[in-house]
Amino acid sequence: MTSPHAAAKSLILIAAVAAALASCNRKAEEEAAAPVAIPAAPTAGATAASPLAYDSKNAFASVKLTLPEALKTQPELHKSLYDNSVADLKTFVEGAQADRTEFGGDGGMPPYEKVVQYEGAVDTGKLFGLLGNAYEYTGGAHGNPGYLAVLWDKALKRRIDVNALLKPGADRAALDRMLCAALNVEKRKRDPQAVLLTLNGADWKCPHLSETVVGLAASTTPGKAGGLTVLIGPYVAGPYAEGGYEIDLPQSALRPLLNPAYADEFAGAPVKRAD
Structure with a gap:
């Protein structure tokens, strides 16, 4: 027969186990309810x-x-x-x-x-x-x-590429003539006696726009492009010793040829890069 003292000890032990189980259940419930930390997406x-x-x-x-x-x-x-x-x-x-x-x-x-x-x-x-x-x-x-x-x-x-900046059916020949005229101006600045180039020259000739490297020209108007900058390397329009050319075509002259989707990105006048 179990003594009253032993029975009391058993009741105390059972109560302690029950309390521990209840505490574990509460902790599990709290952890389940807590929001899961999700790593921040890269910015x-x-x-x-x-x-x-x-x-x-x-x-x-x-x-x-x-x-x-x-x-x-x-x-x-x-x-x-x-x-x-x-x-x-x-x-x-x-x-x-x-x-x-x-x-x-x-x-x-x-x-x-x-x-x-x-x-x-x-x-x-x-x-x-x-x-x-x-x-x-x-x-x-x-x-x-x-x-x-x-x-x-x-x-x-x-x-x-530059073709995306031009409207469909833009007169490429007009662009080539514009580039050739601007190139000759730069050549005469370097040498007043320089022979002027044409698009069909025998020795040296003006390159077509499609044969050059073309980028955006900085503008006097902030947040806009002042036109197109055409980069012509050595040997293209003259001997190596003559060097390359950086020609700016102003947006004011290009405007009739610009793609309407990009026309508003151009304003002001070109600003040359620092040497």
Whole structure:
């Protein structure tokens, strides 16, 4: 027969177990009711992982990329431009190594070199544009300079070309004539005795717009493009020693040819890039 003392101890133990179980149940209920923490979705600025510069060199080649601070406002373009440019520079380095080791040595040649620099950001309501310079040396007496341009539709979040800025059926021949006339003005500024070019010259001739690099020109009106900047490299409109040309076509002259979807992005007069 169980003693009164033992029975009391059993009752106390049962009560303690019940209280512990009740406490565990309350804790489980509270945890179930608590909101689950969800990691915050990355913001547009999360592409800060894309740097504004890349610099690498070894015994075979030296490469460098520089991007402007303004590019951070367009994270998708920033990432794409950085990734693609770096991939291109790495391919250049691999090619340099292959070239210079193929025949068992490089004969004391200096390393190859490639430098890419984007600048001249133009930011309008719908458009973002960059102009760029490139330099490449792969041996010989001198390196080869070149030009680059980026046109970005901010709403569509994709790159476009100059044809998108022109209305369907725009008179391309008129654009070519406009470019040729502006190019001749610049040539005469450098040399008052320079022979004027035509679109059908025998030796040197004016390039067609489609044969050039075209970007947005900065404007005297904030938040607008002043026109188009046409970049013409050496050897295109004259000998290497003459160098390249940077021609601004003002929006006032281009307006009849502009696509209505982008016409409001242009105003004011072009502002030349600093040398």
